[in-house]
Amino acid sequence: MVFKPQQLDKKNSERLKAAAEPDKKISAREQKEILEAEAVYRRGVTTVKDLIAPASMRVEPRLIELNGGFLTTLFVINYPRYISVGWFAPIININWPLDISMFFYPVKSDVILKQLKKKAGALEAQLMADAEKGAPRDPLRETALRDIEKLRDDLTQGVEHFFQFSLYVTIYAKSQAELEKQVDEMSYLFGSKLVYSKRSLYQAEQGFNSCLPLFNDQLQISFNMNSSPVASSFPFISSELTSDNGILYGINRHNNSLIIFDRFTLQNPNAVVFATSGAGKSYAIKLEVLRSMMLGIEVIIIDPENEYKYLTETVGGAYINVSLNSPSKINPFDLPKAIGDNTKPADIIRSAIITLKGLVRLMLGDLTNQEDSLIDRALLETYAKKDITPDSDLTNIEPPLMRDFQEVLEGIEGAESLVVRLKKYTEGTFAGLFNSPTNIDVDNQLTCYSVRDLEDELKPIAIYNIVNYIWTTVRSEMKKRILVIDEAWWLMQREDSAKFIFALVKRCRKYYLGVTTITQDVNDFLTSSYGQAIVTNSALQLLLRQSPAAIDNIQKIFMLTEGEKYLLLEGNVGEGIFFAGNKHVAILVKASYTEDQIITSDPRQLLEIEAAKKEFEATMQSQDDQESL
Numbered sequence: 001m002v003f004k005p006q007q008l009d010k011k012n013s014e015r016l017k018a019a020a021e022p023d024k025k026i027s028a029r030e031q032k033e034i035l036e037a038e039a040v041y042r043r044g045v046t047t048v049k050d051l052i053a054p055a056s057m058r059v060e061p062r063l064i065e066l067n068g069g070f071l072t073t074l075f076v077i078n079y080p081r082y083i084s085v086g087w088f089a090p091i092i093n094i095n096w097p098l099d100i101s102m103f104f105y106p107v108k109s110d111v112i113l114k115q116l117k118k119k120a121g122a123l124e125a126q127l128m129a130d131a132e133k134g135a136p137r138d139p140l141r142e143t144a145l146r147d148i149e150k151l152r153d154d155l156t157q158g159v160e161h162f163f164q165f166s167l168y169v170t171i172y173a174k175s176q177a178e179l180e181k182q183v184d185e186m187s188y189l190f191g192s193k194l195v196y197s198k199r200s201l202y203q204a205e206q207g208f209n210s211c212l213p214l215f216n217d218q219l220q221i222s223f224n225m226n227s228s229p230v231a232s233s234f235p236f237i238s239s240e241l242t243s244d245n246g247i248l249y250g251i252n253r254h255n256n257s258l259i260i261f262d263r264f265t266l267q268n269p270n271a272v273v274f275a276t277s278g279a280g281k282s283y284a285i286k287l288e289v290l291r292s293m294m295l296g297i298e299v300i301i302i303d304p305e306n307e308y309k310y311l312t313e314t315v316g317g318a319y320i321n322v323s324l325n326s327p328s329k330i331n332p333f334d335l336p337k338a339i340g341d342n343t344k345p346a347d348i349i350r351s352a353i354i355t356l357k358g359l360v361r362l363m364l365g366d367l368t369n370q371e372d373s374l375i376d377r378a379l380l381e382t383y384a385k386k387d388i389t390p391d392s393d394l395t396n397i398e399p400p401l402m403r404d405f406q407e408v409l410e411g412i413e414g415a416e417s418l419v420v421r422l423k424k425y426t427e428g429t430f431a432g433l434f435n436s437p438t439n440i441d442v443d444n445q446l447t448c449y450s451v452r453d454l455e456d457e458l459k460p461i462a463i464y465n466i467v468n469y470i471w472t473t474v475r476s477e478m479k480k481r482i483l484v485i486d487e488a489w490w491l492m493q494r495e496d497s498a499k500f501i502f503a504l505v506k507r508c509r510k511y512y513l514g515v516t517t518i519t520q521d522v523n524d525f526l527t528s529s530y531g532q533a534i535v536t537n538s539a540l541q542l543l544l545r546q547s548p549a550a551i552d553n554i555q556k557i558f559m560l561t562e563g564e565k566y567l568l569l570e571g572n573v574g575e576g577i578f579f580a581g582n583k584h585v586a587i588l589v590k591a592s593y594t595e596d597q598i599i600t601s602d603p604r605q606l607l608e609i610e611a612a613k614k615e616f617e618a619t620m621q622s623q624d625d626q627e628s629l
Contacts (some may be wrong), residue, residue, distance in 0.1 A: 073207025080194035099211035103166040164222035247291040253586035266539035269514030276542035286599035317446030323453035331434035346390035498530035522550040544576035
């Protein structure tokens with residue numbers, strides 16, 4: 001049979017046009033032909049049902065086999081007298097594919113009040129009859145009567161409402177054995193909350209349909225509940241802590257989901273990390289640094305133990321060794337460049353002098369009020385000596401040095417003691433560290449300042465000076481940056497340096513800088529009022545394994561539960577609690593093999609990596625020698 005398309009289209013279009021005109025009568029035969037033509041057309045059109053329909057489905061009494069997988073449905077038939085808020089959270093956060101469906105059927109209060117009145121009357125009559133007979137009191141009936149009277153009061157006052165509540169859970173598994181195991185575990189989870197559940201036997205298809213997003217309750221198995229217990233079942237409690245943007249911090253130990261977060265989306269981008277030695281704090285931060293660099297974020301690190309050297313060299317960063325014998329020098333008298341046209345030279349000079357006074361206190365020790373006043377005057381004159389005044393143009397200046405400051409002090413009456421103490425840093429043992437022009441000009445995505453080779457006496461002073469130089473750089477150019485201060489307890493030992501770090505943490509948000517403070521001496525950090533303030537001003541917090549001596553203080557500051565306390569005491573390396581704003585979850589810090597080779601601090605691994613490098617270099621040298629021959 002041959003169809004002429006033009007004739008067929010013309011004929012069908014005439015029929016459809018006639019069917020669309022209500023005033024025009026068509027015969028039953030023509031109407032039948034129109035319907036058949038429509039049916040033929042629709043068979044060749046892909047619909048939404050075709051797209052979402054499973055490839056295969058087999059219904060059995062206990063389960064359904066769907067696309068090679070298996071599923072079954074549980075329904076709840078009874079609840080305990082008391083049920084806690086969030087009791088449903090362990091089921092919501094379980095690491096299985098689940099479909100959960102809740103149906104709420106409101107019941108009119110007058111109907112329930114009539115039923116409750118009858119029930120209360122029956123219970124009172126039974127209790128009175130037992131009392132007349134001299135029978136022992138029945139606690140169950142008395143409790144039931146009190147509950148009914150309380151519910152009657154709440155319903156009458158409008159405090160509570162009444163519902164018939166249905167709760168279904170559909171479980172999915174790859175095999176039938178796995179499904180049976182998960183059903184047992186799910187029943188145990190319900191039972192642990194004194195919630196009685198059953199399996200939908202001979203209603204597997206109805207259970208599956210009831211959990212589809214079609215608002216179709218085919219099981220019709222409900223339980224009478226008022227508002228409060230119904231609300232406790234709402235699935236609004238979850239251990240998820242993730243966002244659409246950011247880096248991977250670790251794995252959520254509650255449900256094995258990923259913790260992905262962007263610290264710059266919080267109210268402030270600061271972070272604190274507390275852990276004992278060997279708990280993985282530096283490992284976690286190095287992982288954050290490595291992943292942040294992929295997003296174009298600039299990172300600056302203050303490294304007290306050369307832990308970040310291999311990472312810096314691997315990614316092509318700048319590694320600056322700050323020590324008495326190092327050629328790298330930082331002048332504490334450097335001034336920041338003004339951001340915008342509204343910054344006045346007087347404000348820049350005043351800010352620099354306040355910072356320098358903190359440095360001088362660290363260098364010279366405790367100062368009297370008279371000495372403090374002399375230092376303030378001397379600093380102003382030191383800048384004025386180089387023609388740096390509130391009226392100067394700061395775009396092209398030569399900052400003074402520490403010896404210029406000493407010369408000014410020598411000319412001030414009453415500053416003899418200050419000059420003697422200052423000479424140690426200009427002419428004595430520590431000369432050169434703070435008495436030279438800045439000769440580093442770092443323009444790199446990752447910059448690491450090492451202070452390992454410095455004496456312990458100089459470390460707080462040097463770190464203070466480095467942080468001040470970094471702050472000067474940050475204020476000169478607006479850019480997304482992270483500053484990592486490892487072993488920050490060095491700076492918490494003295495009030496001036498602690499105050500400086502606290503001020504930095506409070507102000508850094510305005511310059512798109514996030515400060516990460518890391519410490520293993522938690523008590524030294526938290527006993528300082530500035531240390532606690534730094535924690536308060538850090539929206540991101542990471543707690544790894546803690547020592548028993550520090551755990552009580554940690555629990556008090558972070559308001560941890562007893563379970564979270566023991567998690568920090570007994571956790572393995574890389575396990576802890578991750579805080580982001582008001583949310584927190586248990587975390588496992590996990591790196592890929594390549595990342596692990598770059599950031600590891602394990603001495604055994606480092607020796608193995610070094611041995612492998614030497615072996616590789618020897619192999620390459622041997623090949624070169626053979627080629628040359």
